[in-house]
Amino acid sequence: MRSNRPGGPHWLREPADPNALVDHLWSRTATKTDGVLAVGGVPLPELVREHGSPAYVLDEADFRARARAFRDAFSDYDVYYAGKAFLCTTVARWLAEDGLSLDVCSGGELAVAERAGFPMERVGFHGNNKTLGELERAVELGVGRVIVDSFDEIERLAAVTTELGRTTGVLVRVTAGVEAHTHEYIATAHEDQKFGFSIAGGDALEAARRVLAAPGLRLLGLHSHIGSQIFDTSGFEVAARRVLALHARIATELDVVMPEMDLGGGFGIAYTTQDDPSDPETLATGMSEIVEHECRALGIDRPRLSIEPGRAIVGPSMCTVYEVGTVKEVALDGGARRSYVSVDGGMSDNIRTALYDADYSATLASRASTSPAALARVVGKHCEAGDIVVKDEFLPGDVRPGDLVAVPGTGAYCRSMASNYNHALRPPVIGVRDGKTFTVLRRETEADLLATDVGIS
Template sequence: MSAPVSAFNELPAHVWPRGAARQEDGVVTVAGVPLPEIAEEFGTPVMVVDEDDFRSRCRDMAEAFGAPENVHYASKAFLTRRIASWVDEEGLSLDVASENELRIALAAGFPAERITVHGNNKSDGFLTLCLESGVGHVVVDSHAELERLEELAALSGTIQDVFVRVKPGVDAHTHEFIATSHEDQKFGMSLASGSAYQAAVDAIAAAHLELTGLHCHVGSQVFDAEGFKLAAERVLRLYRAIWENTGVALDYLDLGGGYGIAYTPAEQALDVRGVAADLLAAVRSAAADLGIEAPTVVVEPGRAIAGPSTVTVYTAGIVKDVHTSDTETRRYIAVDGGMSDNVRPALYAAEYDGRMVNRFTDGEDTATRLVGSHCESGDILIYDATWPDDIVSGDLIALPATGAYCYSMSSNYNSFARPAVVSVRAGRVSPMIRRETVEDILAREV
């Protein structure tokens, strides 16, 4: 995205971490720590997490939705033992989407009873670990999984609380690859066909399962409550049908995550309190109209908590001008990372802001494209920008809002090593994940 050169030295507050600031010498700090000092110590690319920003967004969500335990941090956005500890200390619950995510959470000492487990293809080993560790809820994604979980729970002599995942048929206008509520996709069971209702009835009848709620998800990068409200209204009709036919009143309605963040200055920040108030009021109203008691609403934000907390710092390398026509050129600035540490622009055409963080700039406007170092023409971090023309090799460029789905989707493409991750707080820096090395990559070979 383009930032006018006159404003290029500014740091848009709704995009950058709450602890980010540019000092009088032009150096950008996060939580009082200069980014060039972090780059010098840990190398680049390096991901810098503002701990207070992360924690403050946990609290914002908890206040908006009534209680910390009603907010389940979506660990797929970004999970380490330290992140899990922060979530625990802020009183939030946690959702995991794989066996290893569950194992990391347990290794961090996260209370198993506050963990909800997702996944469309859970293995017997994964389900057994859920039962043995005593997770709070398993979100059942299919009839086959429901039957298998009942069998495994019977063998272990336990009773497992479950949600049934429902496809409400709501389009939240998200990218096709991350849409999750329409009928023709892999998650959940259909509301329209009656499949979800049958799964709920079977779960109630199961001797070793306790159905306590239903789950749905409407998409990602959503900034208002409309899609959530429509999904809630549709799923609440299923609550009434379950109550009328079985006499069971379900306690929870898990509306998933998908809350958006501002990646560029042109985008609006999420109004967490406004969206939550609108959604909760709609659930209460819809439940009253149906003559049922409103269930407790559970949400699963990941991006909205982790995303804005982090910046990724790169070092500029080759800078060259490319002729795009007889009269026009585009400046290409290559950095020492790219699609191996942030695949979202290549995968979703995601847009990012970017700023130089080691000094002020006062160059002239020039059409610019920020690219990575991988052997791939689509390795582009920022497609179309207007940046100053005095950025040179060795300058430090940082992209904000990289805390969600960047490290968690990182790879070793071209045998690039995954970057270091550090957290910062009150002027101090603490390593979280060390930089991968070629020895790490070679060590996996047999």
């Protein structure tokens, strides 16, 4: 596996030109002219003058190109976009138009799909604790497949289908005992975690048996997901071997050949220059070779495969633009110095640095600078020492209040995990295309913030 970068500033290298744009970290339409960053043909200073800051900037052309690249590379698969990365009605409509399927994992995400008019037969419903109401809604809407995650859920879903007189396709989520080389909280195929049925412990086989016996449930196949921010296919090899072995065992012992198998997602993106993700074509070739090899060894036909990219589509398609409010220089051990560049957002619009120790990059977006690069830390305005957006980056040494700083790769798990911490207002998502802007999600207002506060009539 292409390893993740080591943490901390020791891996940083001072850039030859702090004004330069590292192209592979940004969406494909991002350019810099005289120090001014433009996305989708829209200079970010103009976007901020019209829409304010902070703001997420969504590059429509880039998003749709990445979605179609996965669709085309995995042409004999079903490609489910993982809505948890970022979902809104606009994105759901793009996906529907471009022929992808959609994975949701809550009633709220399902409501977005319904509002967008997304074809329900192309929706998969994830989650380890779906409520009775969520399952009822999924069955009523005709969701194409429900990924079951516990014996309780199998029983609950069977009761719903019986009451409604419907039949629902089911995948059984399994844990293959493979731990991706990633952060503990986003590695999901080892045994000691909340997702799935254990293959090694026998629960996965028993789950398939119970689905087959349940009225109204149609067993479609097995589902495996090994983690997130994965850079190549090596981690999938052991998982595929174990899941396909179970697939074959179910055919032999339970006398049913399941038509499908979902290999999950978790494909990584470049957050810094140290990241080297694989492209969709390489991933497709590698994963298909793994499955075909294992199927030949087991003497079974290859099931219809599906994958679930989310971050790999939307992550690079969005950046966040902030305005600098204060700059403070502090001394480090050994005589070095670092600038703390405080911006008008922070952990309320990007919790990943605090939650996962994630690394990001940044660039001065509003002007050129002739100042030498200096080590900086981009921090937010919240009342937390851990409110860090970019831990270590070289920015021009003359960054000052009023400048705009942009952070690439914020499309996945930033707006979708945004909060009102310190009663902050969540930023808008502004789409850009062919030199024009359009609002995807509007900025929250104080009226939004106070709407649920019913303490005073």
